[in-house]
Amino acid sequence: MTDSMSLLLERLSRDELRAFARAAEIPGRSRMTKSELIDALRTELQSHSEPKRSKRSSASASEISEARRRRIHAGRRFDWMVDSRKSCTLRTIEGFACGLPAIAGRDRCALHGGTDISDLAVPAAGHLGIDTWPALLRHLLLASYDIDALGLDPVVSEMIWHIANFLYFEYFRVEVEGIENVPATGAGVLVCNHAGAFIPYDGVMLQLAVLNEADLPRRVRVVGTEILNLAPFLSHLYRKAGAAFASKEDARWVLNNGYLLGAFPEGVPAFQKPHSEAYQLRRFGRGGFASLAIDAGAPIVPVAIVGSEDVHPALFSSRRLAQLFKLFFPQQRVEELGVFLNPIPLPVKWRIRFLPPIHPPAPGPGTDRLTVLELAEQTREVVQAALDDMLEERGDSRF
Amino acid sequence: MVTGAATWTGGRLIQRLESLPEVEVIAVDELPPTIEVNSPMHDLAIDELDFAHFFLDTQPHVLIHLQAVDRAAILGREKSHSRVVMGARGLFGALQRCTGIEKVVMKSDSAFYGSGPRQPSILNEATAPKRTTSARSRSIRDVEGLLAEVALDVPDVTFTTLRLAPIIGAEIGNPISRYIRLPVVPTLLGYDPRMQVIHEEDAVSALLHAVATHVPGTFNIAADGQLYLSRVLRLGRRLPQPLLGPQHRAALRGLGTLGNRFPGSLEHYLRYGRVMDTTLMKDSFGWKPELTARQAVLTSYGRVTAPGTV
Numbered sequence: 001m002t003d004s005m006s007l008l009l010e011r012l013s014r015d016e017l018r019a020f021a022r023a024a025e026i027p028g029r030s031r032m033t034k035s036e037l038i039d040a041l042r043t044e045l046q047s048h049s050e051p052k053r054s055k056r057s058s059a060s061a062s063e064i065s066e067a068r069r070r071r072i073h074a075g076r077r078f079d080w081m082v083d084s085r086k087s088c089t090l091r092t093i094e095g096f097a098c099g100l101p102a103i104a105g106r107d108r109c110a111l112h113g114g115t116d117i118s119d120l121a122v123p124a125a126g127h128l129g130i131d132t133w134p135a136l137l138r139h140l141l142l143a144s145y146d147i148d149a150l151g152l153d154p155v156v157s158e159m160i161w162h163i164a165n166f167l168y169f170e171y172f173r174v175e176v177e178g179i180e181n182v183p184a185t186g187a188g189v190l191v192c193n194h195a196g197a198f199i200p201y202d203g204v205m206l207q208l209a210v211l212n213e214a215d216l217p218r219r220v221r222v223v224g225t226e227i228l229n230l231a232p233f234l235s236h237l238y239r240k241a242g243a244a245f246a247s248k249e250d251a252r253w254v255l256n257n258g259y260l261l262g263a264f265p266e267g268v269p270a271f272q273k274p275h276s277e278a279y280q281l282r283r284f285g286r287g288g289f290a291s292l293a294i295d296a297g298a299p300i301v302p303v304a305i306v307g308s309e310d311v312h313p314a315l316f317s318s319r320r321l322a323q324l325f326k327l328f329f330p331q332q333r334v335e336e337l338g339v340f341l342n343p344i345p346l347p348v349k350w351r352i353r354f355l356p357p358i359h360p361p362a363p364g365p366g367t368d369r370l371t372v373l374e375l376a377e378q379t380r381e382v383v384q385a386a387l388d389d390m391l392e393e394r395g396d397s398r399f
Numbered sequence: 400m401v402t403g404a405a406t407w408t409g410g411r412l413i414q415r416l417e418s419l420p421e422v423e424v425i426a427v428d429e430l431p432p433t434i435e436v437n438s439p440m441h442d443l444a445i446d447e448l449d450f451a452h453f454f455l456d457t458q459p460h461v462l463i464h465l466q467a468v469d470r471a472a473i474l475g476r477e478k479s480h481s482r483v484v485m486g487a488r489g490l491f492g493a494l495q496r497c498t499g500i501e502k503v504v505m506k507s508d509s510a511f512y513g514s515g516p517r518q519p520s521i522l523n524e525a526t527a528p529k530r531t532t533s534a535r536s537r538s539i540r541d542v543e544g545l546l547a548e549v550a551l552d553v554p555d556v557t558f559t560t561l562r563l564a565p566i567i568g569a570e571i572g573n574p575i576s577r578y579i580r581l582p583v584v585p586t587l588l589g590y591d592p593r594m595q596v597i598h599e600e601d602a603v604s605a606l607l608h609a610v611a612t613h614v615p616g617t618f619n620i621a622a623d624g625q626l627y628l629s630r631v632l633r634l635g636r637r638l639p640q641p642l643l644g645p646q647h648r649a650a651l652r653g654l655g656t657l658g659n660r661f662p663g664s665l666e667h668y669l670r671y672g673r674v675m676d677t678t679l680m681k682d683s684f685g686w687k688p689e690l691t692a693r694q695a696v697l698t699s700y701g702r703v704t705a706p707g708t709v
Contacts, residue, residue, distance in 0.1 A: 093697050143630035143693070149674070150520045151593045153627070229516035229671055232589025236627065239520075239593070249519035249526060331516050 009038045017041065024062060064170060071169035074212045075128030075162070080104070082126035088112055092144045100124050100135060111145040111154055118148040118242075119259050121157065121217045128162045149253060150221065153240035157219075160241050161211060167201070168208045171347055172307060178354040179213040187255040187298035188357070189289050190220055190262045191379050193281055193387060194270035195308035200224075201345065202308040206262050207242070209352045221254045222262035230329045248292070255296035263289040265376065272336040275313035279306070279387045287376030290360065294367050294375070299357035302379050304386035307350030310398055314338025348398050353386050400425040400459035402445055402490070403466030407571040408506070410434025411603045412463065416610075425457055428466070433572070445486030451493040458499040461610060464490065467542045468508045468535070480538045487542040491549040494556070502557045504609045505546060509564050509595070509619070510664055511539045514671040520593075523676035524562075524617050533664040543617075559609040564621035564675065567699045568599030574661045576699060581659075584632055585650040588641035591629050592672025595621040598695035601688035608686045618684045619675035624692040628669065634693065635700040 009017065017037040021029035026040045081104055088098035088109035103114030103122065110122040124139070125132040139145060140155045147153050168174050182188065190210075195202045203222040211217045223246040228238050244250040244261070254261045264270065265284040273282070284290075293300050321337040360375055361367055401416075403409050404426035413424050413436045424438040427450065432440055443450040445466055454462075467487060470479045494500060512522045513536040515529050528540060543560060550558045565575040575596075578584065597605075597620060605620045632639050642650055647669075651661045681687055690698065 093694060094702065141633060143626070143633050146624045146693070147593075147627065147630075149625070149676075151625070151627070151674075226516045229518075235589075236591035240627075245518075245520050247517075247519035249521055249523065253521055 009041055063173070067170045067173055071165050074165065074169070075123070078122055078217060079126050081122050082110070084126060088114070090144070092142060094142075096142055096144065098139075098144065100139075101126055111139060117146075117154045118150075118152060118221075118257065119218060121154070121161065121211055121219050123158055124155065128158070128165065130162075133159070147240075150242070150244050150250060151236075151239035152219070152242040156237070156240035157242055160237070161208065164204055164208055165212070168205060168212065171345075172201075172205065172311075172350040174205055174209060174307075174350040174352060176209050176213045176352045176354070178356075179209070181301055181354040181356050182210055182214055182218070182260070183299060183301070183357070184214075184216060184218075186258045187296050188260045189255070189293045189298050189300045190260060190303050190354075191284075191289055191300055191383065192262065192264055192303040193279070193305055193308075193383055194264040194266040195305075195311065199312060199345070200264075201311055202305050203243070203262065203264070204241075205305070205308070205350060205352065206303065209354075210260070218260055220260045220262040223251065223264070225268060226332050227329060230332060248288070251288075251292045252296070255292060255298050261289075261292075261298075265289050265380075268332075268334050271334070271338055272317045273309075273314065273338060274316050275309070275338075275340075278309040278313070279391060281380055281384050281387070284376045284380045287372045290375040290379070291372045294360045294363050294372065297360070297362065299359050300375070300379055301357045302355040302382045302386070304353045304355065304383050304390060305350065306353075306387065306390045306394060307348045307398075310348045311345040312338075312340040312342060313346070314340045346399075351390055351394070353390060355382055355386055358382070400427065400454070400457065400461070401463045401465060402427045402486075403464070403506075404428045404436075404440060405430040405432045406465060407433045407573075407599070408566065408603060408606075409465050410436055411599070412465070412606055413438055415603060415607060425459060427453075444482065445490060446482045448489060450486070451489040454490065454493045455497055458497060460499060461502045461504070462490075462494070462500060463606065463610065464503065464505040465606075467505050468510070468539060480534050483538045484541045484545075487545050491545050494549055495552055500553075500556055502610070503546075503559070504606060505542075505558070505560045506606060507543060507560050507562045507617075508535075508539055509562050509621070509673055509675055510535045510668075511543065511562055512536070512673060512675070514592075514664075514667045514673045516671060518671065518673070521674055521676045522619070524619060524679055533667060535662055535664040557613055557615045559614055560617040561605055561609060561620045562617065562675065563602055563605070564595040564597045564619075566599050566602045567596045567695055569699050569701055571599040574659075574665060577659050578661060578665065579631055579635060579637065579696075580700070581637065581654070583638045583640050585642050585647055585654075586628060586632075586639045587647050587670055588643055590670050591627045592669055593625050593627055593674050594631060594672055594692075595625045595674045596631075596692050596695050597622045597688060598690045598698065601690055601695070605686060605688070608684070612685070614684050616679075616683060618680050619677050620680055620684075620688075621675055621677050622688045622690055622692040622695050623677075625674050626692050626696065628672070631696050634696045634702075 014034045021037055024044045082101040083104045084101045086102045088100050088102045089107045090098040090112040100109035102109050106114045108114040110124045115122050136155045192206055207220045210220050219242050221242055221244045223244045225246050228245055229235050251261055266282045267285050269282045316339055317336040318339045319336050321339055322334050401409055401413055405428035410433050413426055416422050416424050417437055426438050426440045427443050429442055429444040512528050517529055567576045
């Protein structure tokens with residue numbers, strides 16, 4: 001690659017090279033000779049061939065191309081988990097062969113029992129990409145695989161993963177810190193601040209952060225309220241993407257099977273925050289996540305997300321809007337809703353910080369209701385402190 | 400004694416009971432039977448006192464109560480509801496007075512839990528059912544409540560209640576089987592309910608298992624795996640016709656006037672779906688269905704099952 005690159009660069013005139021250097025924002029470019037420019041450009045281009053995180057806050061051309069590279073790299077980083085020389089042994093009742101590569105060391109592919117689909121999201125063909133869609137659609141039409149107990153459809157969720165990675169890498173340019181705090185195996189509760197207005201992008205980005213950055217692509221089973229079952233079109237997509245309903249039964253199923261639970265304990269009140277109160281955490285519900293974590297002995301990983309609450313800045317919160325909303329979804333409990341003007345989400349830069357896990361006390365006679373509330377409050381304080389810290393770091397540059 | 404013997408499940412159950420040695424079957428139903436059986440059929444409606452007296456006269460050892468789930472599709476909503484609940488009242492009253500009875504197996508239905516947006520994704524036997532407007536759910540809850548009261552009074556009798564997932568199959572002509580076998584299936588636009596099913600033969604086997612073994616309690620019975628309605632239709636190569644809520648209701652009612660009557664509870668079911676936890680079925684009840692949900696759907700569509708495949 002380097003050879004062909006230098007050949008290409010040497011063919012260009014000095015003016016063309018300088019224009020190139022301007023695009024790459026190379027300092028001192030106007031005083032450089034042709035050979036110096038070539039060297040500088042080569043080092044700049046080589047430094048981009050390895051995926052790395054950008055420190056700049058505004059989206060320049062090079063950052064966008066780098067984000068694209070990161071996205072493609074993230075789609076290909078699980079190649080090693082499948083054995084491309086071996087095919088899945090499954091044949092359906094109708095006699096169709098599976099045709100997908102088997103998981104390394106197993107007889108079956110990711111869809112047909114090679115891995116636990118409720119926990120790990122290994123791309124069925126080994127990588128994410130438009131070239132895998134024909135195979136995915138074939139299995140979707142044949143309905144050859146099983147969905148999990150909460151309704152997770154591995155094929156649909158993989159398609160959503162592939163599409164939403166565009167939002168993750170190129171639109172919101174999510175930066176992740178402390179991914180090592182997410183447990184690599186076993187149960188865990190990710191507790192996260194909820195976005196200010198209406199559309200919960202944060203749930204999707206939280207899932208994608210663990211899928212794209214953690215060593216193993218673990219699924220976060222995010223919980224949602226009634227709207228999860230009520231909203232037409234979205235309701236079954238949420239389910240197929242792996243969401244759970246905010247109930248004790250669902251959460252216990254997730255934790256007792258050793259999966260990751262994603263909770264937004266602020267709940268619906270988070271949608272009532274006007275933008276002036278963004279990142280000021282509301283009460284953490286009734287602390288349901290804390291009592292579940294105590295019962296299951298699962299660590300609580302506090303997560304702070306900066307960016308989500310600026311996507312749809314709410315001007316004020318309105319009872320009228322909530323009433324209008326209730327006209328369509330009478331069963332959803334909501335008092336007020338934030339009013340925002342921008343129909344498309346603002347391309348703000350997101351930062352997600354996973355904080356060191358809090359290990360809940362062992363269940364027993366000592367863990368009463370007060371312990372639960374204390375644990376919830378402790379988690380809330382940790383998230384709030386991290387948010388304040390990250391906001392200070394961010395300063396005025398939101399995009 | 401088998402109540403509700405005229406249904407397909409009843410007929411098939413009696414056929415399989417007759418093949419066992421030393422079993423005498425007394426079949427009771429007021430409707431003409433779906434499957435011809437050798438045992439005598441007694442034409443009695445269970446909500447009349449005649450039936451309670453007949454029960455006391457015959458003194459059966461085992462009661463298999465299949466008529467605990469209403470037959471709204473055949474009898475209409477009001478009549479069916481009162482028949483099932485009042486029938487259970489009379490029957491369980493007679494049970495208290497009867498001395499020879501050893502075991503009661505009741506066929507309940509997953510409709511016990513109802514379907515709604517606030518329901519947990521997996522329902523276990525201890526899940527409190529949510530408020531419901533469906534007559535079907537209400538009557539099942541009433542009957543199960545009555546049974547629980549009676550069970551306290553007669554501690555020597557084994558009570559087993561099976562909450563069966565929707566039964567599907569090529570032969571059983573129940574509403575859900577007829578629905579999924581329509582050539583063009585009216586579905587709700589924007590919704591894709593999660594379903595759990597059980598094959599007709601497996602449903603009968605579950606009832607027989609409850610009769611043959613000593614397993615008191617209430618159990619969810621369903622095949623392994625669950626399916627979205629869209630997948631069921633894809634497996635059956637049926638065309639879904641997405642419709643808006645009112646149109647969908649009208650379409651189901653229209654099909655009803657053409658001879659395919661569907662209960663009102665089907666509409667809620669097709670919006671929100673329902674899935675039960677079957678851990679107790681495998682552990683405590685000690686029984687496993689032969690066909691998975693996917694196999695059950697394929698066989699009910701009459702599609703070939705090759706050996707050695709999933």
